[in-house]
Amino acid sequence: MNLDLTPEQQAFAAEARAWLQQHVPARPLPSMDTEDGFAAHRRWEATLAEGGWSVVAWPEQYGGRDAGLIEWVLFEEEYYRAGAPTRVAQNGISLLAPILFEHGTPEQQQRYLKAMTDGSLIWAQAWSEPGAGSDLAAIRSTARRDEERGGWILNGQKIWSSRAAWADRGFGLFRSDPTAERHRGLTYFLFPLDAEGITVRPIAQLDGTTGFAEIFFDDVFVPDADVLGAPGDGWRVAMSTAGNERGLSLRAPGRFLAATDRLIDLQASRSEADETDAVVDAWIRAEAYRLYTWQTVSTVQDGGSVGAEGSMNKVFWSELDVDIHETALRILGPEAELRGPQAERDGRWAEDYLFSLSGPIYAGTNEIQRNIIAERILGLPRGGDGRRA
Amino acid sequence: MRFLPTDEQVAFAEAIDDIVEAHGGSEIAQRWAADDDEAGRALWAQFAELGLTGLRVPEEAGGFGGSASDLAVVFERLGYHGVPGPYIESIAFLPALVDADTRERLVAGAIATVAVDPLAPAALDAHAAELLFQVRSCALHPAAVREPAGSLAPTRRLALLDAQGEARALEARELALAADEAALAAAAMLIGAGERLLDEAVSYAKVREQFGRPVGEFQALKHQLADVRVALTFARPLVWNAAIALGMDEGERAVSAAKIAASDAAALAARVALQVHGAIGYTSEHSLRIWLGLAHALPAVWGTRAFHRARIARSILPGRAA
Ligand SMILES: Cc1cc2nc3c(=O)[nH]c(=O)nc-3n(C[C@H](O)[C@H](O)[C@H](O)COP(=O)(O)OP(=O)(O)OC[C@H]3O[C@@H](n4cnc5c(N)ncnc54)[C@H](O)[C@@H]3O)c2cc1C
Numbered sequence: 274m275n276l277d278l279t280p281e282q283q284a285f286a287a288e289a290r291a292w293l294q295q296h297v298p299a300r301p302l303p304s305m306d307t308e309d310g311f312a313a314h315r316r317w318e319a320t321l322a323e324g325g326w327s328v329v330a331w332p333e334q335y336g337g338r339d340a341g342l343i344e345w346v347l348f349e350e351e352y353y354r355a356g357a358p359t360r361v362a363q364n365g366i367s368l369l370a371p372i373l374f375e376h377g378t379p380e381q382q383q384r385y386l387k388a389m390t391d392g393s394l395i396w397a398q399a400w401s402e403p404g405a406g407s408d409l410a411a412i413r414s415t416a417r418r419d420e421e422r423g424g425w426i427l428n429g430q431k432i433w434s435s436r437a438a439w440a441d442r443g444f445g446l447f448r449s450d451p452t453a454e455r456h457r458g459l460t461y462f463l464f465p466l467d468a469e470g471i472t473v474r475p476i477a478q479l480d481g482t483t484g485f486a487e488i489f490f491d492d493v494f495v496p497d498a499d500v501l502g503a504p505g506d507g508w509r510v511a512m513s514t515a516g517n518e519r520g521l522s523l524r525a526p527g528r529f530l531a532a533t534d535r536l537i538d539l540q541a542s543r544s545e546a547d548e549t550d551a552v553v554d555a556w557i558r559a560e561a562y563r564l565y566t567w568q569t570v571s572t573v574q575d576g577g578s579v580g581a582e583g584s585m586n587k588v589f590w591s592e593l594d595v596d597i598h599e600t601a602l603r604i605l606g607p608e609a610e611l612r613g614p615q616a617e618r619d620g621r622w623a624e625d626y627l628f629s630l631s632g633p634i635y636a637g638t639n640e641i642q643r644n645i646i647a648e649r650i651l652g653l654p655r656g657g658d659g660r661r662a
Numbered sequence: 663m664r665f666l667p668t669d670e671q672v673a674f675a676e677a678i679d680d681i682v683e684a685h686g687g688s689e690i691a692q693r694w695a696a697d698d699d700e701a702g703r704a705l706w707a708q709f710a711e712l713g714l715t716g717l718r719v720p721e722e723a724g725g726f727g728g729s730a731s732d733l734a735v736v737f738e739r740l741g742y743h744g745v746p747g748p749y750i751e752s753i754a755f756l757p758a759l760v761d762a763d764t765r766e767r768l769v770a771g772a773i774a775t776v777a778v779d780p781l782a783p784a785a786l787d788a789h790a791a792e793l794l795f796q797v798r799s800c801a802l803h804p805a806a807v808r809e810p811a812g813s814l815a816p817t818r819r820l821a822l823l824d825a826q827g828e829a830r831a832l833e834a835r836e837l838a839l840a841a842d843e844a845a846l847a848a849a850a851m852l853i854g855a856g857e858r859l860l861d862e863a864v865s866y867a868k869v870r871e872q873f874g875r876p877v878g879e880f881q882a883l884k885h886q887l888a889d890v891r892v893a894l895t896f897a898r899p900l901v902w903n904a905a906i907a908l909g910m911d912e913g914e915r916a917v918s919a920a921k922i923a924a925s926d927a928a929a930l931a932a933r934v935a936l937q938v939h940g941a942i943g944y945t946s947e948h949s950l951r952i953w954l955g956l957a958h959a960l961p962a963v964w965g966t967r968a969f970h971r972a973r974i975a976r977s978i979l980p981g982r983a984a
Contacts, residue, residue, distance in 0.1 A: 274731040564899035567665040647884035
């Protein structure tokens with residue numbers, strides 16, 4: 274049992290730290306859920322790619338460094354510690370790419386992987402529908418076969434698609450066989466958001482920014498080349514991304530370690546604030562998350578796999594994130610309400626707080642995660658509820 | 663980097679499981695609570711043969727020469743089985759503080775206990791111990807029982823001691839390190855007790871039927887049990903980390919984090935396990951009380967949550983150094 278890094282791993286972390294110190298923008302970028310902010314984040318993706326730090330764990334052929342899992346976690350820690358911008362390319366890099374590597378055709382891999390590493394191709398995730406949230410298999414948007422043109426015709430509506438207002442392409446599930454059982458007969462499609470027949474309508478979020486959008490499909494043609502995996506196999510293909518979203522790949526501990534560091538600084542700067550216990554508890558939980566990640570990494574290195582454990586991560590990080598930000602607001606006292614340049618950190622505490630509130634909802638609500646933990650990990654009998662995953 | 667128990671540690675843990683089961687499993691603790699020490703003593707003797715009683719004594723001194731992470735792995739199993747007896751005292755706390763002769767006796771399987779002011783002011787299982795000590799003002803005193811005292815945990819029989827005879831002066835640093843080792847062992851035991859409470863609750867929820875179906879189908883229970891799974895899963899790596907960091911720069915705060923997280927996880931496991939069992943869990947015949955007792959009692963000794971939080975605050979918040 275040890276946490277020792279090899280000299281090579283330490284050198285890798287040092288190299289990342291040095292590069293980030295030089296390149297991370299001095300002032301935080303505007304929110305990526307605004308048009309300007311989105312564009313600025315896209316440029317940051319290009320900068321990252323130029324430095325070779327966009328996708329460290331990918332094969333070199335696609336712009337990566339072929340780094341191992343340990344190096345990847347080290348990089349993420351350095352990334353957040355440096356205060357670097359949130360990754361606007363994350364839907365593509367973290368959610369779609371693992372599936373492309375596993376299920377994509379060589380042609381799809383060529384076309385899409387490299388382009389998503391430098392910000393030139395940004396993806397939106399189009400799963401949810403007005404009638405299909407937690408019960409994702411209830412989706413009703415359809416794909417109808419078009420033999421003549423060699424493809425499919427999409428119809429229906431998606432909703433809550435993050436940054437679809439500015440993204441380039443989307444990926445999502447459509448019902449391609451209306452006669453098949455719920456989880457069967459779904460097909461995974463890739464499509465351009467400016468295709469003929471697509472209308473994207475931005476929706477303002479709690480913080481006022483248009484962070485997500487509805488997508489309407491009216492006879493949208495998608496060629497066979499943009500079907501990911503086999504037709505009818507979409508559910509199985511999609512579920513391999515669900516684990517990614519909840520577990521390691523999107524929620525590296527660096528994010529919460531960095532937030533906790535900011536919380537500690539905030540508490541230290543306000544000696545009158547009586548939140549020491551809450552700050553200490555946040556620190557303990559961020560440490561726990563960091564250490565559990567190393568345990569998971571070790572399990573994977575040993576040849577094990579991470580399945581339903583991603584649900585435990587999800588519950589843990591999302592609740593930690595809310596608690597960190599609630600504590601920060603209590604420390605700020607009456608200032609907590611202020612947003613904008615007059616507020617501490619330009620109002621980032623307030624913005625991050627609002628965003629933290631979405632954590633227990635997106636990527637599968639925490640109630641659904643608890644069902645998964647109870648049934649898949651503890652082996653409790655299935656009830657009539659929570660069959661999403 | 664490999665942040666998992668080694669194959670040897672896993673094998674050692676399995677050996678402990680087998681030995682405890684062979685001696686009667688949870689019956690050992692139930693009998694201990696009823697003043698019948700025979701099975702508990704036989705188990706202790708068997709552990710001595712395995713090398714457990716000399717776990718943290720260096721090989722040169724006749725011990726097993728185990729690491730602090732060996733200790734963490736072992737004490738999780740002791741907690742899981744609710745093994746009764748002053749193991750934390752004899753194996754984790756005392757060996758580094760006593761003289762060479764006494765240490766030899768400990769390795770050979772002598773049962774010892776200690777009252778430590780103010781971390782563990784009542785001595786555990788003094789009636790069963792042949793060596794009794796009291797720590798005050800940075801000195802280790804031989805001691806004798808003044809009067810027995812009750813505990814929240816039925817399997818922990820406590821006593822207040824009186825110091826007598828010649829004391830052995832201790833260095834503040836060695837005392838602090840021994841106390842941290844005891845806190846680490848307690849944290850590991852709490853994880854074990856929490857895991858057992860969860861196992862018991864999950865098994866019961868699968869078989870107990872109400873309204874024509876197993877109660878484990880009801881989401882209100884499922885979600886509580888899932889929260890216990892999450893709490894224990896994220897507390898354990900803190901205990902492992904504390905074992906690695908023990909005695910190093912950031913060892914103190916690592917131990918404190920482990921003790922708090924393990925206490926909270928075990929306390930949650932206790933509350934949920936009792937709720938899942940309903941009234942049957944509230945009886946003293948039911949073995950659930952063994953682990954409920956540990957989860958209630960251990961968070962209070964070897965440093966309360968307040969003590970450990972204050973230590974972390976001093977470490978992470980600049981300007982808080984006492
Ligand atoms: C910030 C944000 C970004 C998002 N981004 C995207 C995106 O990019 N792409 C995308 O496709 N979707 C996205 N979503 C949508 C997200 O995936 C859904 O919100 C989520 O799956 C929950 O669905 P719902 O909102 O319809 O809630 P519902 O499913 O209607 O649930 C309402 C409440 O009922 C509870 N509930 C439902 N079923 C059960 C059950 N079986 N047991 C217990 N409780 C239950 C839920 O937990 C919740 O509390 C995003 C959401 C947010 C908030």
